[in-house]
Amino acid sequence: MHPQPTARLIRGSILHFLSDPGEEVDHSAWEFFEDGALVVDDGKVLQVGHWNDVLEKLPELTRQTARYHDYCGKLITPGLIDAHVHYPQMSVIGSYGRQLLDWLEHYTFPTEAGFADLSVAQRTAAFFCDRLLAHGTTTASVYATVHPHSVDALFEAAQSRKLRMLSGKVMMDRNCPENLRDTAESSRVDCEALIERWHGKDRLLYTVTPRFAPTSTEAQLQIAGELFRSKPGIRLQSHLSENRSEIRWVEELFPDCKDYLAVYEKFGLLGPGAIYGHGIHLSDKERRRMAASGAAIAHCPTSNLFLGSGFFELDATLSAGIPVALATDVGGGTSLSMLRTMEAAYEVSQTLHAPLSAYRTWYLATLGGAKALQLDDVIGNFLPGKEADFTVWQFDATPELAWRMETTTSLDERLFAMTMMGDERCVAATHILGEPVNAWAAV
Ligand code: GUN
Numbered sequence: 001m002h003p004q005p006t007a008r009l010i011r012g013s014i015l016h017f018l019s020d021p022g023e024e025v026d027h028s029a030w031e032f033f034e035d036g037a038l039v040v041d042d043g044k045v046l047q048v049g050h051w052n053d054v055l056e057k058l059p060e061l062t063r064q065t066a067r068y069h070d071y072c073g074k075l076i077t078p079g080l081i082d083a084h085v086h087y088p089q090m091s092v093i094g095s096y097g098r099q100l101l102d103w104l105e106h107y108t109f110p111t112e113a114g115f116a117d118l119s120v121a122q123r124t125a126a127f128f129c130d131r132l133l134a135h136g137t138t139t140a141s142v143y144a145t146v147h148p149h150s151v152d153a154l155f156e157a158a159q160s161r162k163l164r165m166l167s168g169k170v171m172m173d174r175n176c177p178e179n180l181r182d183t184a185e186s187s188r189v190d191c192e193a194l195i196e197r198w199h200g201k202d203r204l205l206y207t208v209t210p211r212f213a214p215t216s217t218e219a220q221l222q223i224a225g226e227l228f229r230s231k232p233g234i235r236l237q238s239h240l241s242e243n244r245s246e247i248r249w250v251e252e253l254f255p256d257c258k259d260y261l262a263v264y265e266k267f268g269l270l271g272p273g274a275i276y277g278h279g280i281h282l283s284d285k286e287r288r289r290m291a292a293s294g295a296a297i298a299h300c301p302t303s304n305l306f307l308g309s310g311f312f313e314l315d316a317t318l319s320a321g322i323p324v325a326l327a328t329d330v331g332g333g334t335s336l337s338m339l340r341t342m343e344a345a346y347e348v349s350q351t352l353h354a355p356l357s358a359y360r361t362w363y364l365a366t367l368g369g370a371k372a373l374q375l376d377d378v379i380g381n382f383l384p385g386k387e388a389d390f391t392v393w394q395f396d397a398t399p400e401l402a403w404r405m406e407t408t409t410s411l412d413e414r415l416f417a418m419t420m421m422g423d424e425r426c427v428a429a430t431h432i433l434g435e436p437v438n439a440w441a442a443v
């Protein structure tokens, strides 16, 4: 280990995951260092462990020259991952009384049409990225709008903040308003140009984004499959089996497909690197085929509750072998907060009599999300060499939390209570590649 002036030494309680703790809560799935040290150099993790052990091995010069961040009494975790979110829908959040298809027509499409104006896209993208960081989220898989410049706006905002971010232009050539419609061919040309401009630049990756089966012709879905396979590392995102009326509509539009998943199968839209929002009403057969393909599901519990879509069967999905991530799905979802999302995931699991542990929830929001997005080689935990995006949490950030913490006796309890009761007030700092970006706590 060579001493570098770029090194940072971070002290606090540290929690990160090595694997899925599972339903039975396997304690070897995570590491917790009550008095922990994280050593970062050049934006990457050099070492993580107990403070005394790490300090003992740290070269004298590094110890003297490293920037020191004291987060004693606080919890440090890998930055959270929001695996499915629509940045143009920041002003759709909390729109009353409609379920998916009506909600799209009445609230979402008119709002997205406003993104024809580049300045709307730029202003929203900057706000969105700043708010992600305020909530402790450091990576997201983001839907833009049909307008190619909406992707430029998001990637520019992410790039200037050095964020690891995935996004793509929505592809949508039927069953939507005229002013939001592309064509199969124009979407190919636009996506190819965006891929050329952005894919693999800094920490950005292009994600082919056909909105969902009903808004694309077969010709466009075919092109989406070709784009997905056109360059290494390109991701794909869409929606799947969210709402009963949507499923019936897909059956009508694609009569030759035996179920919803078969539409995406037909056009080569499954496989590792593909992630689908919702997946609430899948049959066992669909789950088995999805697992075999390597495609993942983004569980969006606040959205599923808000839009009245249903209760996602997390255990059945994970047991089938499908990678699952957590996601806000703003603006169907009600908050950019992954804590609020984890709370909703727990509440849904309770209605299904399969309570989700705090540990598994945090796994899903960190390493699980990274695996689902095929990013676990670079983010998701603090193994040496990973990119050092992390969030610092304060357990007693509100009077109610402080009161509640007085009677907690274990990490389990503290973590769970903060997850159920907390929000962005619990974020003491967020670091990107080791660097604090909104450190309003003592640094
Ligand atoms: N299905 C197709 N488009 C959307 C969207 O914008 N939000 C949600 N929740 N579901 C969708």
Ligand code: ZN
Binding pocket: 084, 085, 086, 239, 277, 329, 332
């Ligand atoms: Zn969505």
